[in-house]
Amino acid sequence: MPPLAAEPLAFAPPLQVSAVTLSFGAVTALRNVSFACAEGSIFAIVGPNGAGKTSLLNVVSGAYRPTAGSVRYFGVDLARPRPHRVAALGVARTFQNVALFAGLSVLENVLVGRHVHTGAGFFAYGLGWPTARADDRRQRAAAEQALDVLGLGALRDLPVETLPYGVKKKVELARALAAQPRLLLLDEPLAGMNAEEKREIAAAVRAIRDRLGLTVVMIEHDFPLVTALADRILVLDHGEVLAEGTPAEIRQDPKVLEAYFGVAGEPA
Numbered sequence: 001m002p003p004l005a006a007e008p009l010a011f012a013p014p015l016q017v018s019a020v021t022l023s024f025g026a027v028t029a030l031r032n033v034s035f036a037c038a039e040g041s042i043f044a045i046v047g048p049n050g051a052g053k054t055s056l057l058n059v060v061s062g063a064y065r066p067t068a069g070s071v072r073y074f075g076v077d078l079a080r081p082r083p084h085r086v087a088a089l090g091v092a093r094t095f096q097n098v099a100l101f102a103g104l105s106v107l108e109n110v111l112v113g114r115h116v117h118t119g120a121g122f123f124a125y126g127l128g129w130p131t132a133r134a135d136d137r138r139q140r141a142a143a144e145q146a147l148d149v150l151g152l153g154a155l156r157d158l159p160v161e162t163l164p165y166g167v168k169k170k171v172e173l174a175r176a177l178a179a180q181p182r183l184l185l186l187d188e189p190l191a192g193m194n195a196e197e198k199r200e201i202a203a204a205v206r207a208i209r210d211r212l213g214l215t216v217v218m219i220e221h222d223f224p225l226v227t228a229l230a231d232r233i234l235v236l237d238h239g240e241v242l243a244e245g246t247p248a249e250i251r252q253d254p255k256v257l258e259a260y261f262g263v264a265g266e267p268a
């Protein structure tokens, strides 16, 4: 659980990004970006290549410190603590590229996601003390739950390198879930997938939200899929917010249609 905030939070959305600007020397990746994200919602960030989507996710995850502005999660400024502290606040993320450990099983890869909760010390583990054994059971239960939510239970003992790409992406999701986050940040979870795999991962993201009540912030390029999945969508263009709203609002926004799709009509 994130620590209680020092200020009143009644009805405040748990994630609040306020006037974030991020510069890399002369390049301004984000300019004055603000949005808020309700608990238990799926929030998508879309936009053309170079729009600043990954930079924004990196700011929210605490990997990048914004040049100006703030990111508050339950009142805690995520731009201040280091990334491992952000994990302890209940924030987990996945990356664009699959980064699993070859040679380890599905379950072992997912257990890696539990390291933020490893309570027993190194020596307790080494000596097989009861605290370490109880901790081990907790780790496994959390990993098994993550596998179960994503329908990976039957694959738990398979080496990850034998799995198709779409299943590997699910294992990554399970690994992020095993940390039992409250806020899950997904960087293009559907990238490189065929249509069937995309549908499966989209269903998995929905299951994560519905069964575990997590808040999900995700970057995604597939516009039809995003409009079917997300509760709200933020459209970035050249580092600035072009539009923010429900899928229905975004689909009809003339600025979005013109700048993002380059057409005046409805997106395909």
Ligand SMILES: Nc1ncnc2c1ncn2[C@@H]1O[C@H](COP(=O)(O)OP(=O)(O)OP(=O)(O)O)[C@@H](O)[C@H]1O
Pocket: 024, 027, 028, 029, 047, 048, 049, 050, 051, 052, 053, 054, 055, 056
């Ligand atoms: N570490 C960095 N150093 C310098 N410039 C960077 C850095 N990271 C991002 N940028 C620049 O910031 C801008 C936004 O990049 P970013 O990767 O956030 O966009 P994106 O929307 O995620 O793009 P893509 O869809 O291609 O992944 C780009 O101009 C990029 O070159």
